[in-house]
Amino acid sequence: MALNDYDALLVLSFGGPEGEDEVIPFLENVTRGRGIPRERLAEVGEHYFHFGGVSPITAQNREIIANLEAELSARGIDLPVYFGNRNWRPFAEDAARQIAADGHRRILVFATSAWGGYSACRQYDEDILRLREATPELEFTKLWQFYGHPDFVRLNATYLREALDRAAGERTKVLFSAHSVPTAADEASGGPADAHLYSRQVAEASRLVAQEAGLGEYEVVWQSRSGNPATPWLEPDVVDRALELHGEENPERIVCVPIGFITDHMEVVWDLDTELKEAVEEKGMTLDRVPTVGLTKDFAAMVVDLAENVAQGTTPETLSGVSVQGCTVNGAPCAAKCCAPAQPKPASA
Secondary structure, three states: OOHHHOOEEEEEEOOOOEOHHHHHHHHHHHOOOOOOOHHHHHHHOHHHHHOOOEOOHHHHHHHHHHHHHHHHHHOOOOOOEEEEEOOOOOEHHHHHHHHHHOOOOEEEEEEOOOOOOHHHHHHHHHHHHHHHHHOOOOEEEEOOOOOOOHHHHHHHHHHHHHHHHHOOOOOEEEEEEEEOOEHHHHHHOOOOOOOOHHHHHHHHHHHHHHHHHOOOOOEEEEEOOOOOOOOOEOOOEHHHHHHHHHHHOOOOEEEEEOOOOOOOOHHHHOHHHHHHHHHHHHOOOEEEEOOOOOOOHHHHHHHHHHHHHHHHOOOHHHHHOOOOOOOEEOOOOOOOOOOOOOOOOOOOO
C-alpha cells in the first residue's frame, strides 16, 4: 500500500480552553465521572486563569497541521488534514462526521503523544472507538509511537547541545522531565508481560537524546502530578529535585529537557516556565528550559514519514532499533490488557 491509498489524516489531541469562560467546562470534560466539585475545578484551573483562560495547545496543534499540510504538498501527496480533540472544541466526533461528509473513508490518525501507557496511548484508542460509533463507515488507523524515532531524538538532541553550549564553564545539571502518572498506572502500562512501559520509554528516549548530544550525566524527573496526595506517583518531582540538587551540589545552572512534551502547552509554560523557574531562581540558579520540537518543519516531516511507514507496512524497529507499539486499527489496543487503566494503590502509612 501507499500513503495515497488513505483518504485523510486526523490530528487527534487532548484539547484546551481558549477563554476564561471555557476553563471550567473544559475541566469538567477532563474529569468527567470523577465527582470533582466545581469549586475544586476552579482551584485546578488557576494556571489557566493565570494566562487569561487560554491554553496554548490548540494554536500549537493548528501550527502542526499547517506544517503537515506544507510537507504533504511538498511531497505531492493529496491527503487532507483534519483536527479533533478529546476534551474541547474542535471535538474529535465532529471532525469524524466532517470527514465522512467530505466523502473520505480510510483515515490515518496522528495522536499527539510519543509514548505508551493508558493516558498517552490507549486512551486515544478509546477515542477512536467513540469515533467508530459516531461514524461506523470510517476506518481509522493510528500511527505508532515515536519516542525513539531517530528524527525525534535528533531534534531534541540539537536543542540540548545548544543549551550545553550556553552553559559552557558553569556547574550544570541536566534534568529530562515528563508527565508523572500514578505508579499503579505505570506498572499497568504495557500489560502484564511488559510492565512499566511508559517510564521505560521515557528513560530510553532520554538516554538516546543524551547520547546523541554527547552528554554523559543526567537525571530523569517527573512533573504535573495531581489528584489525591496519598496516591503514589512517579518521582522525583522536577521542582523537588532541582531544590535538592541546590543543597547537594550547588549547580549554577539547571538545564531542563521537557522530553515528555512535543509543544509548549500548559504543563510546560506553567510547571516548568513558571513554577520551576521561580523555585530555581530563588536559590540563585539559572534555568535553561530546552525548547520542545513539535512546531518544527522537521517534526512535521517525521509525522509524514510515520504515515508513509504505516501505509507501507514498515516496522518501527527497522528504523529506530527500539521496541515501539501503538499502531492500531479502529481502536483495538495492541494487546488485550495493554496499557489498561489501573486503580491507584494508596500509599502505605
